[in-house]
Amino acid sequence: MDPYASENEQIQLIKDWWKRNGKPIIGGLCIGLGAIYGWRAWQSQVNTRTDEASTAYEELLTHVAEHRSESASRAAHRLVESHQDSQYAAFAALMLARLAVEAGDVAKAREHLQWVLDHAGKTELARIARLRLARLYLEERNGAHAASMLEGQGVAADSVLHKETEGDVLLAQGKIEAARKAYQEALAAAGTAGSDPSFVQMKLDEIGEAEASLP
Numbered sequence: 001m002d003p004y005a006s007e008n009e010q011i012q013l014i015k016d017w018w019k020r021n022g023k024p025i026i027g028g029l030c031i032g033l034g035a036i037y038g039w040r041a042w043q044s045q046v047n048t049r050t051d052e053a054s055t056a057y058e059e060l061l062t063h064v065a066e067h068r069s070e071s072a073s074r075a076a077h078r079l080v081e082s083h084q085d086s087q088y089a090a091f092a093a094l095m096l097a098r099l100a101v102e103a104g105d106v107a108k109a110r111e112h113l114q115w116v117l118d119h120a121g122k123t124e125l126a127r128i129a130r131l132r133l134a135r136l137y138l139e140e141r142n143g144a145h146a147a148s149m150l151e152g153q154g155v156a157a158d159s160v161l162h163k164e165t166e167g168d169v170l171l172a173q174g175k176i177e178a179a180r181k182a183y184q185e186a187l188a189a190a191g192t193a194g195s196d197p198s199f200v201q202m203k204l205d206e207i208g209e210a211e212a213s214l215p
Contacts, residue, residue, distance in 0.1 A: 054088060084119060087120070091125065094113070097129075117130065143169060164183065176207060
């Protein structure tokens with residue numbers, strides 16, 4: 001026997017089904033629509049924040065280009081405080097480190113570079129911060145700390161700047177042959193990247209001259 005014997009029975013079945021399932025379906029639709037609109041609102045907010053950070057960074061670069069150090073410093077601090085989660089904040093912190101070095105405040109420069117390491121994750125900006133920290137430690141004749149900054153660099157360890165810095169650290173530690181090897185690798189990387197190798201070559205030449213002058 002056909003379970004849907006009449007049109008009225010079919011209508012009644014639909015009504016009964018709707019009583020049981022109608023509200024959950026509407027609720028699910030509302031949740032789904034709410035999620036869609038919530039995502040769009042969140043994405044719009046993210047885009048707005050990114051635009052604000054970009055504008056703030058452009059302002060910072062303008063101050064730097066016009067050699068207004070104090071204005072640049074204030075703009076960079078505002079950017080770091082207001083947009084901590086953006087890459088623009090990491091760029092600003094790198095700029096603050098540079099300004100601190102120019103002002104002779106190496107300790108403050110280290111603080112800004114450490115901020116980049118703490119917030120930029122495993123990015124190119126974090127690698128740059130590590131290399132700059134290594135150079136600051138070298139200037140303070142702290143070879144152990146400088147060497148520690150070069151650890152865990154991954155693929156970026158093949159870059160010209162990394163190999164050159166590695167050579168500088170090894171040379172400061174008196175490891176002449178290891179330093180020579182690092183400089184030679186820096187030269188090879190410079191050739192691949194199309195970079196100017198003259199400064200690295202000069203360091204290699206200085207090693208040769210120093211060895212030639214030995215009795």
